[in-house]
Amino acid sequence: MPEFPSTYEATTLVGGTVRLGAHPFPGDALGEDTVVIEPDYMGICRADIKEIAGSRDIMEDRGPLFGHEFIGSVVFSGARTGFRTGETVTLNPNITPTRTTGFADYVFVHGAREQLDQAVVRVPEPEITKNVWMPEPFACIVHAVRKLVGLANLPSLQGKRVGIIGAGCSGLLFAMYARHLEASVSVFNRGAMRRDFARERRILAEEEIFPLAEAESHRNGFDIVIVASTIVTPDLLRTAAAMAADGAVLFVYGGTRKGDRFPGGDVDVDTLRRRERIAPAEYLGKRLAVSGAYGCLKEDYEEAFRLHAEHPHDFPLEKLTSTQIGLGEFPELAMSIAAGTADFPGKVLIRTTAADPDRARK
Ligand SMILES: NC(=O)c1ccc[n+]([C@@H]2O[C@H](COP(=O)([O-])OP(=O)(O)OC[C@H]3O[C@@H](n4cnc5c(N)ncnc54)[C@H](OP(=O)(O)O)[C@@H]3O)[C@@H](O)[C@H]2O)c1
Known part of the structure; x- marks a missing residue:
C-alpha cells in the first residue's frame, strides 16, 4: 500500500x-x-x-x-x-x-x-505533461463530428462549407477537425478577444474568423452550421438558420436547457442534443435538419489521441x-x-x- x-x-x-x-x-x-x-x-x-x-x-x-x-x-x-x-x-x-x-x-x-x-x-502520449493539452474537450468534438456525419447520413465532411458560431475551445476544435476532414471553415465570434486569440495563435487563418455581427452577410452560405456557444439562445439559433443553406444541417453543441425549442416550431433542441437525434425543421421556407451531440466515449478519446499523434500540424491542441x-x-x-x-x-x-x-x- x-x-x-x-x-x-x-x-x-x-x-x-x-x-x-x-x-x-x-x-x-x-x-x-x-x-x-x-x-x-x-x-x-x-x-x-x-x-x-x-x-x-x-x-x-x-x-x-x-x-x-x-x-x-x-x-x-x-x-x-x-x-x-x-x-x-x-x-x-x-x-x-x-x-x-x-x-x-x-x-x-x-x-x-x-x-x-x-x-x-x-x-498513450508519454510527453503529454511536457506538451500539455486536455483530451476530454477534443474527445467530445471527435464524438460530435462522428454523430453529425452519422445522423445526417453524410459520406464525409469533404468539400462541405462549415459555419461555426463561437470561437471558444469547442468552436476552435470543431474548426481544426472539420478542416482536417477537408471542409472549409468559417468561425463567427461575438467578442474580439477570442477572434484575436485564434488569429494571433494561428489556430485560424484571417479568412476563417469573423465577427458574429457579420453572420448575416453569409446568409444561405453553409451546408453545416455548428452552434458552439456557452448558451444557445433563440437569437443564435435564428442566426444559425439564416447562415444555413436550404437542406443544411444545424448542429447544436453549446449549452441548451430543458425545454429549449427551435424558433417557430416545436423541435426540442435540448432533447435532440442530449439524446443525439436529428429532426426536420423549417426556417423562412428553408428545409433544415436540426441535430446535436452530447459527451463522448472511450473510443473517441482513442481517436483523439491518434489524430493528435499522427497529425500534430492539423491539431495544435497545446x-x-x-x-x-x-x-x-x-x-x-x-x-x-x-x-x-x-x-x-x-x-x-x-x-x-x-x-x-x-x-x-x-
Ligand atoms: N455537447 C457537448 O458534448 C459539449 C461538450 C463540451 C462543451 N459543451 C458546451 O459547449 C459550450 C461552449 O464550450 P467552450 O468550452 O467552447 O466554451 P468557451 O471556450 O468558454 O467559449 C464560449 C463561447 O461562447 C460564446 N458566447 C457566450 N455567450 C454568447 C452569447 N450570448 N452570444 C454569442 N456567443 C456567446 C463566447 O463568445 P465571446 O468570446 O463573445 O464571449 C465563446 O465563443 C458550453 O456551453 C459547454 O457546456 C458541450
Whole structure:
C-alpha cells in the first residue's frame, strides 16, 4: 500500500462558492474497486463555470461535471480495477457519477471493472505533461463530428462549407477537425478577444474568423452550421438558420436547457442534443435538419489521441492554452469568471505540484 498524507487539498462547490481546503485523506476509500489519480494538470471548462453560476442542468446518470478535465497518474489501483500505479490517465466523466472532483490533489473513482475501463482512459502520449493539452474537450468534438456525419447520413465532411458560431475551445476544435476532414471553415465570434486569440495563435487563418455581427452577410452560405456557444439562445439559433443553406444541417453543441425549442416550431433542441437525434425543421421556407451531440466515449478519446499523434500540424491542441495557474488561485479565478468579471480565451489550465519534474511521486 503506498503512503498517503493524512490530509489533502480539495475544492468544494456549495451554493456558487468554490473553496479549497484540507480534507482528511479517506484511507477507507482505498478498496478493491477504486482508482486514485493524482492530477498533474486540470482544465477549466465552461461547464464548470456554469455549475458555479447555477446555469447548467446536471445529468443524474453522470453527476456534476465540476472538475472533470485533467490528466494525471494512477497512485492507487484496487485489486479488481485492471489499472496499475504509475499509468498516465485521464477521465471520461460520462460514465459514472461515483467519482470526486478533479480540482483536488487526488481524485477517487469507484466502479466495477467494466465501468472503470470506460471512465479512466489511458493516455498513450508519454510527453503529454511536457506538451500539455486536455483530451476530454477534443474527445467530445471527435464524438460530435462522428454523430453529425452519422445522423445526417453524410459520406464525409469533404468539400462541405462549415459555419461555426463561437470561437471558444469547442468552436476552435470543431474548426481544426472539420478542416482536417477537408471542409472549409468559417468561425463567427461575438467578442474580439477570442477572434484575436485564434488569429494571433494561428489556430485560424484571417479568412476563417469573423465577427458574429457579420453572420448575416453569409446568409444561405453553409451546408453545416455548428452552434458552439456557452448558451444557445433563440437569437443564435435564428442566426444559425439564416447562415444555413436550404437542406443544411444545424448542429447544436453549446449549452441548451430543458425545454429549449427551435424558433417557430416545436423541435426540442435540448432533447435532440442530449439524446443525439436529428429532426426536420423549417426556417423562412428553408428545409433544415436540426441535430446535436452530447459527451463522448472511450473510443473517441482513442481517436483523439491518434489524430493528435499522427497529425500534430492539423491539431495544435497545446496552442489552446492561454493561461496557467496554481490550484490555490483557482477558487477566486473561477468565481470571477462565473461572475463575468474575468474572461480568458482558449483554455485555462491548473498546474499542480505533482507536475513539478523535480518532485518525485509518492
Ligand atoms: N455537447 C457537448 O458534448 C459539449 C461538450 C463540451 C462543451 N459543451 C458546451 O459547449 C459550450 C461552449 O464550450 P467552450 O468550452 O467552447 O466554451 P468557451 O471556450 O468558454 O467559449 C464560449 C463561447 O461562447 C460564446 N458566447 C457566450 N455567450 C454568447 C452569447 N450570448 N452570444 C454569442 N456567443 C456567446 C463566447 O463568445 P465571446 O468570446 O463573445 O464571449 C465563446 O465563443 C458550453 O456551453 C459547454 O457546456 C458541450
